[in-house]
Amino acid sequence: MQVIRLASETDFAGWRAAARRLRRAGTPPEAVVWMVTPDEVLMDDGPLPAVPTSTGGHFAVPRDFLELAETVVCHRSPERFARLYRLLWRMASEPNLMKIVTDPEVAGLTDMAKAVSRASHKMKAFVRFRKLEGETPETYAAWFEPPHRVLERTAPFFIERFANMRFSILTPDATLLWDTRAARFGPGARASDAPADDVLEDFWRTYYASTFNPARLKVAAMTREMPRAYWRNLPEASLIPDLIASASARTAQMVEQAATQPSARARKAAAKLSRDGSFDDVPRDLEEVVAGVQICRRCDLWRDATQGVPGEGAVRAALMFVGEQPGDQEDLAGKPFVGPAGVLFNQALEKAGVPRERTYVTNAVKHFKHEPRGKRRIHQTPTAGEVRACRWWLDAERRLVRPRVIVALGATAALAVFGKPMPVAASRGQALPLPDQVQGMVTYHPSYLLRVPDEATKAQAWKAFVADLGMAWKLAG
């Protein structure tokens, strides 16, 4: 029988060195007794010693095992060292053992590691500092009783968070002292070593009581996450019994109490009219179009869109472009042709020598029609009915801007501009008469160019598109 003496309850380095030696020597788990030698617990001089370098005869263990072992060592179970060694022993003949998380021993140790991680997490949550009065710089101390020995593994969290504050955390097992530059670990302490009170605790209790909603009492949900074992060190916990006891009476009172009369000041403020989405007057200028599109409910597309996107550009432009509808980016920005298709459109305009700011750019439909797909929204082509409903705005823009040439980008725009379906490829590249001596044209929608899969067709369409834009500019000029 081999007796291994470890230097402390959390002596991972010692366990690791011994376990390595034992497995190399072929010592089976049944033949080992693990003990912690209490009178050799030396924690006065900073963190535990570094892992001693091995003296050869390596065998590999997966990283997950080391992480598991380092965590499990902090568990209070007296079995922890033996159980870890048993797993290490089995791994010699079962190299994939750590991957089989459903193995009873792997699962058991994983549960222990989880309990340690949870204790560490709860320590981050439930440590309550009290200020030491009269100390400069500010100094804080906390008394805390963690279910497992997690002070050291949790210390970096507190140091990172309160780096510029002097503080100590006292536990029955060990203490941490941070002086804004270095950490020191010391032996366990007693509750009476920490301050007994803090002026802010009354404020904290006030907050705790006020943020609780008595109409939603769910005690089990609270105790699941804030187990009673922690309560004695939580200043707010003393309120819990009364808050629970009075909850149903407080709720009943809110439910039964008749509504009071609002004050005169309130009634005056409430008399304001609610906003009305109807809009029947013919817009007299482009500003009224901008405002009107925002509140338009001529079809249902406003419901899922962010905003109506009116046209934009020179008030008396000779050339007007009409696209299909705003896309994802246009819907957010409230401006036409700013997304990927807009970028391509701008490039084509530049290539054709057309200054966009001297034209007027708008869409056949002013709200973004789309369908949610996962975490995105997918463009949907507007129906003929929606195009018809929205012609109210397009017609207003045509009447107010009075362009000499109108270019319909794509089939939906052609339908809106010409009032009938037009085949894009067959109609493009030529001037088509519109009423009131306006020349119409049809060309591709820039997003069509983005979608063409084959490069040759794409290059050809791009060339035609640029040529059409140039021709339109010339017609308008």
Next chain:
Amino acid sequence: MSSPDLRQKLSILADAAKYDASCASSGTSRRGSLDGKGVGSTSPGSGICHAYAPDGRCISLLKILLTNFCIYDCAYCINRVSSNVPRARFKVQEVVDLTLGFYKRNYIEGLFLSSGIIRDADYTMEAIVRVARTLRLDHDFRGYIHLKLIPEASPELVAEAGLYADRVSINIELPRDESLAKLAPEKDSRTIKKAMGSVRLAIENRSEKGRKARAPKFAPAGQSTQLIVGADAASDADILDRSVGLYGSYGLKRVYYSGFSPIPDGSSRLPQAKPPLMREHRLYQADWLLRVYGFERNEIALEDGMLDLDVDPKLAAALRSRGDYPVDVNTADRERLLRVPGLGVRGVDRLIGVRRFKRLTLEDVKRACGALAKARPFIVADGWSPGGLTDSAKLAALLPRDRPRQLELF
């Protein structure tokens, strides 16, 4: 009325803020104070709940209003102008001192600041921003800050808020625009949506400029919103449609659902009844399926537009399409496994890891996923086939039920 002291103010303004369900402190950029002058750190993963109230809710942030004076008259709101609740207003410095004092004692992860609308949107937004600016610039506070945005506030103020805040939110509150117009006459869903849209653009613009690897500087924990459940006639279908739209349109991190709860001095226009906690719970579950499990909206099973209160939405979906089951845990892909009732994301990932090395038995499923009762009729495993169980008419009755929620005695 004599002016309340600081503790009374805290009581009034915490009470006024508690109907906002959000208290998250997760998902932001990683920070510490080792290279700073003040206090504060954030964890990139999950946040920390420093306490739980007897309502089971996490207390992570100091969640308060700057003031509960408000010129709006939203019928569901405790702070509406027509309510006769006591009013108070914090000074900027008081909020800063409380936040730092609580933070240094490890009571909180940071501040969640909202406000009633006083004078006008910009005046209110400016006061909120001033608190955050003081914390960040004067005190080098590196903890978590969640700021409520006032949709009508000017873009410059919103941009500054995004600079200091980890998360920003605008509550849309009512799922149907018609109800909003009726119950919250001063609120306008179009303004809210526009503001959410510009937040999404700001977040995306900041994240594009060569800082892909790190969380964007503008509100790195993103934006969220809240919908009240049970104050109007909106069905679960209305609510989920609204959520799906919001997630897709504005990249929201979360939509919170808050069962309408009786409030002190409630409006006579709304039912003062116990909050629909189970309905709220089911909506969260359905939302989770949409966000985390990759369900499409049409996979959520609804009866007359409502989720089943008796069984969770994943089980309801499985009971509706039993032809897709049983699923073989040894061969099915991840997407199929995620659609098995009772199997969670982590459990499924564990099963996929283990099955590379051995054939999975029911026992393996139980250890990897914690429980088995719900999953059993829907899976095939080594040595287990549910036989006629999957198609049994009585299946729903055989499965474990969620316990009915009632007042829990202490």
